[in-house]
Amino acid sequence: MSKPPNKCYIIDSDAAVRRQVTDLVAGMGYETGSAQDVTTGRKQILSQHYAILMIGIHEPGALDLVEELSSNHPDIQLIVLVEAGTPEKGMQAVKHLAVECLVKPLHPIALEMALVRIKRTWQLQDQLAAARTKTVPKAEVATDKLLETERFLLARQIVGKLSSFFSQIASNAQDGMRYFNEMPYFMSIHSRNHKILAINPTYKSHLGNHVDGNSWDIYSDKWHHRDKCPVGQSLETADVIITQAEVRYLSGARVPVIVHTAPIYDNNGRVELVLEVFAGTKEIDQLSDDIKTTQQRYQQLFDEVPWYIAVLDRRFHIAAINRRFKEDFGNHTGANFFDVLRPGSFPAYRDPISRTMRNGVSLQGEMVLTDQNGIQYNMQARTAPILTPAGKLLQVLVIFTDITERRKMQDSLTSLGMMLGTVSHNLKGTLTGLDAGLYLIEKGFYRDRPGQIEEGIDVAKLMTDRIRKLVFNILHSAKERELQLEQVDIVQFAGDVAANMENKIKGANIAFHCNFVPNIGKFEIDAALMRSAIINILENAMEACIDDPELKSYQIDFSVYTEGEDVVFAIKDNGSGMTQHHMDQMFRLFFSSKGHKGTGLGMFITKKIIRKHRGTIAVQSEPGQGTHFSIRLPRKLNGVVRKPAISRQTIPA
Numbered sequence: 001m002s003k004p005p006n007k008c009y010i011i012d013s014d015a016a017v018r019r020q021v022t023d024l025v026a027g028m029g030y031e032t033g034s035a036q037d038v039t040t041g042r043k044q045i046l047s048q049h050y051a052i053l054m055i056g057i058h059e060p061g062a063l064d065l066v067e068e069l070s071s072n073h074p075d076i077q078l079i080v081l082v083e084a085g086t087p088e089k090g091m092q093a094v095k096h097l098a099v100e101c102l103v104k105p106l107h108p109i110a111l112e113m114a115l116v117r118i119k120r121t122w123q124l125q126d127q128l129a130a131a132r133t134k135t136v137p138k139a140e141v142a143t144d145k146l147l148e149t150e151r152f153l154l155a156r157q158i159v160g161k162l163s164s165f166f167s168q169i170a171s172n173a174q175d176g177m178r179y180f181n182e183m184p185y186f187m188s189i190h191s192r193n194h195k196i197l198a199i200n201p202t203y204k205s206h207l208g209n210h211v212d213g214n215s216w217d218i219y220s221d222k223w224h225h226r227d228k229c230p231v232g233q234s235l236e237t238a239d240v241i242i243t244q245a246e247v248r249y250l251s252g253a254r255v256p257v258i259v260h261t262a263p264i265y266d267n268n269g270r271v272e273l274v275l276e277v278f279a280g281t282k283e284i285d286q287l288s289d290d291i292k293t294t295q296q297r298y299q300q301l302f303d304e305v306p307w308y309i310a311v312l313d314r315r316f317h318i319a320a321i322n323r324r325f326k327e328d329f330g331n332h333t334g335a336n337f338f339d340v341l342r343p344g345s346f347p348a349y350r351d352p353i354s355r356t357m358r359n360g361v362s363l364q365g366e367m368v369l370t371d372q373n374g375i376q377y378n379m380q381a382r383t384a385p386i387l388t389p390a391g392k393l394l395q396v397l398v399i400f401t402d403i404t405e406r407r408k409m410q411d412s413l414t415s416l417g418m419m420l421g422t423v424s425h426n427l428k429g430t431l432t433g434l435d436a437g438l439y440l441i442e443k444g445f446y447r448d449r450p451g452q453i454e455e456g457i458d459v460a461k462l463m464t465d466r467i468r469k470l471v472f473n474i475l476h477s478a479k480e481r482e483l484q485l486e487q488v489d490i491v492q493f494a495g496d497v498a499a500n501m502e503n504k505i506k507g508a509n510i511a512f513h514c515n516f517v518p519n520i521g522k523f524e525i526d527a528a529l530m531r532s533a534i535i536n537i538l539e540n541a542m543e544a545c546i547d548d549p550e551l552k553s554y555q556i557d558f559s560v561y562t563e564g565e566d567v568v569f570a571i572k573d574n575g576s577g578m579t580q581h582h583m584d585q586m587f588r589l590f591f592s593s594k595g596h597k598g599t600g601l602g603m604f605i606t607k608k609i610i611r612k613h614r615g616t617i618a619v620q621s622e623p624g625q626g627t628h629f630s631i632r633l634p635r636k637l638n639g640v641v642r643k644p645a646i647s648r649q650t651i652p653a
Contacts, residue, residue, distance in 0.1 A: 007049065008115075010034040011041035011065075012056040012081060017104055021054055021081075024111050038065050045069075045076070052118065054079045056104070064315070070097040077118045081106070186257075190215045190231045190274040197273070208250050215276075218247045220254055231274050234261035238271050247278075308379070308400035311386070312337055314357065319395060330372045341369045353398055356383040360393045369400065378404045434463040483526040483612055485637060490523055490567055491516045494560040497531055501538045510545050511555035520562045523635045525613060530633075533609040536602050537571050537629050544575030544627060567633045574626035583619055613637065 008030040010021045018034045025032050033050065035041035038061035045053055053069065055062050057080040069076050078098040084105070099121075100114040186207065187200040194215040199207075207218050216229035223229050223245045227236065234241045241261045246254050259278040266272040303323035311320040316337045321329075332340045337353070352365040364382045371377065379400040386395040440456025443449070498514050505512040538558065545554035552574075559570040578586070587607045610617050615633035 006051070007031045007033075008052040008054065009041065009045050009050040010054045011036075011038060011059060011062070012054075013037065013059055014056070014104075017056070017081070017106075020106060021111070024106065024108050025054075025115070028112060028115060030115075038062055041065075046073070050076065052077045052079065052115070054081060054102075056081045058083060066097050067314075077121075079114060185277055185279050188276045190276060192235060192271055192273070194226055194232060194235070206249055207247065215274075220246050220248050230259040230261045230278075231276055234263055234274050235271055238263055245278075308402070310337065310398045310400070312353065312357075312396045312398065314393065314395070316353070316357070325400075328371055328377075329369065352381050352383050353396060356385055356396050357393070360385045360387070360391075366403070367400075377402055431463075434460060434467075437461075437463060483529070483637070485524045485526055487522045488525055488527050490520050490560060490562070491518060493525070493527065493531070494558070494569070497534050497538070498558055500531070500535055501542075505538070505542050505556060508542055508546055509554075510542060511553070513555060513557045515557065515559040517561040520560075520567075521635070523567050523633065524637050525633065526609075529609045530613065533606040534569060534571070534631065536606045537631075540603070541571055541573035541575065541627065541629075544573055544577070546575075548576040548624075550624070562635075563632075565635050567635060569629075569631040569633075571629040571631075572626065577623045577625050577627055578619075578621040579623055583621055586619070587617075 006029060008025045010018050010025075010032065011034070012018050012021070013036050015036070018036070022032045022034055030052075033044055033048065035044060038055075038059055041053075041055070042065055044050075053076055055066065055078070057063065057066070062080075066078055066080065069078060079100040079102060080098045081102055081104050084103050099118065102110055102114060185200075186203040188196055188203055188210075189198045191197055196210050196213050196215060196217075199209070199211060203210075210217055214226070215231035216224050216226055219229050226232050230241055230243050230245060233243070240263070241259070243259055244256060245259050246256050248254055257278040259276065261277075262275045263271040264273040264275060305322055306324070308325045308328070309322040310318055310325055313319050318333050318335055318337055318340075321331070321333060329341060351367055352363040353367075355361075356363050362382070362384050364380065367379050367381045369377050369379050380403050382399045382401075384397045384399075385393050386397055388394055437456045437459030440459060441453050442456075444452030444454075444456060494514070494516050498512075502512055538556065541556050545556070548554070554574055557570070557572040559568075559572075561568055561570075586603050588604065607617055610631060610633070613633050614637060615631060618630045618632075619627065620630075621627035
C-alpha cells in the first residue's frame with residue numbers, strides 16, 4: 001500500500017463530532033488527525049499521507065474535496081458523515097465517490113464495521129498483487145512462444161477494427177461530417193524489429209503493399225533510415241512521436257506528411273508494437289478547412305436557436321452559451337452560473353440545474369435570472385444531462401424560455417380582479433355617502449334649514465373628492481405611459497403644489513409651514529404626475545392629523561432643498577403616526593390603513609411615479625409622534641422622452 005493503513009483523518013465543523021470520532025478511531029488503534037474546515041484538512045491529508053478520510057458532507061467545499069480525492073487520490077478511502085434524518089441527500093451526492101456513508105451521531109459498532117470492511121479491501125488488494133508477482137513470470141515463459149505467431153494476427157485485428165470503426169463513422173455521419181468518408185489517413189502496425197506487420201487499404205492503394213517490409217521503406221531523404229524514421233524514433237524513446245516527414249507514393253511523387261507513432265506495450269512494460277498513422281499535409285489543410293466550416297455551421301445553428309442556451313460543467317461553471325444568452329445576460333463564459341445570474345424562486349440546491357447535477361436526469365422548473373442591468377426575468381428551465389459512453393455526467397445543457405410576459409399577464413389579471421372588487425366596494429360606500437349628502441341638502445331646502453344644507457354640501461363635496469381620487473388612481477394604475485419630461489423651476493413647482501393644498505389644510509385647522517430654499521435651479525420631471533404624487537402625500541399627512549384622537553395643535557411642514565445632484569422634498573406632520581407594520585405595507589397594492597375610506601391605490605401609485613423618475617421615497621414614523629416623508633429625485637433623466645418646456649404660473653390659493 002502507498003499509504004499507511006492505520007492513519008485516519010476527520011473533517012467536521014462540529015467539535016463534539018470530531019471528539020467522538022477521534023476517540024472511537026483512536027480506540028481501534030488508528031493514528032488520527034482532525035480539522036474543522038475543508039481548507040485546513042486538505043493540506044494535512046495530502047502532506048501527511050492519511051489513508052482514510054471521514055468528512056461531513058454538508059461542510060462548505062466538502063463535495064469538491066471528495067471529488068478531487070476520488071479522481072486524483074483513489075487510494076484514500078472516503079467515509080462521508082451525514083446529518084440524522086436526511087442521510088439520503090448526502091448519500092445521493094457521493095454515491096459513486098465514497099466507500100461508506102455514516103449517520104451522525106456515529107454508532108461505535110457501525111464505525112467499526114466500516115473500518116473492518118476497508119481493512120479487508122486492503123488485504124485483498126495486497127493478496128492480488130502478490131499473486132500477480134508469482135504468476136506473471138510463469139505465464140511469461142508460456143506466452144513467449146505463442147506471442148510471435150499471434151503478433152501478426154493481433155496487428156491485423158487492430159488495423160481491421162480501426163478501419164471498421166472509421167468506416168462506420170463515415171457511413172453514419174450526416175451533412176458536414178460526410179467528409180470523414182474521404183479522410184486521407186494511412187495506418188500501419190510495426191514490430192519492435194522495424195518490420196511492417198499490417199496496413200490499411202488507404203496505405204496499400206497509395207504506397208503499395210509493404211507488409212513484411214522495413215518500417216523506413218516508404219520514406220525518402222533523411223527519414224529513409226532504420227533509426228531516423230518515425231517508427232524507429234518511437235521505438236528508441238518508447239514514447240509517442242509527432243513529426244513531419246516525406247514519403248514516396250507509388251506514382252513516384254514525394255509528399256510531405258505529419259506522422260503520429262504510438263508504442264504498444266506488453267505486460268512487462270516493453271514496447272511490443274508501434275502504431276503509425278499519417279496523412280498528407282495538403283489533405284490535412286483541406287480537412288482542417290472542412291472541419292472549420294462544419295464547426296461554423298453548427299455554431300451558427302447553436303446561436304440562431306430562439307431560446308437561451310447554456311452548457312454548465314460539474315462545478316456549475318458556464319462552458320458555452322449561445323448568442324441570445326450573451327446579448328441579454330452578458331458573456332459570462334467560465335464564471336459560476338449561480339454567482340453571476342443569481343437565480344431565485346428555488347431554495348439552494350433545489351433548482352432543476354442542481355438536481356440534474358446530482359441525479360443525472362432531465363428536469364424542468366421555473367427560475368429567475370438577473371440580466372446585466374439588474375432586471376429579473378422569469379424563465380422556464382429545461383435541463384438535459386450530457387453523459388460519457390460509460391454513463392458518467394460531464395455537463396448539463398440548460399434551455400431557458402422567457403415566460404416573464406406570461407407571469408406579468410397572470411399578475412395583471414390577479415390585480416385586475418382585486419382592483420375591481422376594491423373599487424366596487426369603495427364606490428358603493430362613496431355613493432351611499434353622496435346620497436346622504438343630497439338627502440341633507442334636500443331636507444334642509446324644504447324645511448328652510450341653512451345649517452343642514454351646508455352640512456349636506458360638505459358631505460357631497462367630500463364624496464365627490466373621493467370619486468375624483470378614485471378615478472385618478474384607477475387611470476394611473478391601469479395605463480402605463482412614458483414620462484413626458486420638461487425643465488421645471490424647483491421652487492416654482494413646490495409653490496404650485498403648496499398652493500393647491502394650502503386652503504384645504506388650513507380649512508382643517510392645521511398649520512401649514514413651507515420652507516423652500518431659494519434659487520436652487522431647475523429639474524426634469526413629468527410635472528403633472530409628480531404634482532399628483534406629492535399632493536397625495538400631503539393629503540395623507542392632513543388625514544393623519546384629522547384622524548388623530550388626541551386634541552392638540554397640528555401642523556404640516558413642507559420643505560424643498562438640494563443635495564448634490566438630487567432634489568429633496570420633505571413632508572412632515574405631527575399626526576397619528578404609523579406602526580412598523582403599516583410602514584412596511586403602505587406601498588403595497590390595495591393596502592390601506594383607512595378602512596373603507598381608502599382604496600389602497602394612492603401610495604402604491606405615488607411610489608410608482610417616483611420610481612419612474614428614478615427617485616426614492618423614505619418614511620419614518622411612530623404611533624402618536626407623526627410621520628416624515630422624504631422624496632429624493634435626480635435633477636436630470638437621460639434617455640427619456642421630453643416635451644417642450646412651457647411657462648408655468650403658481651395657481652393662487
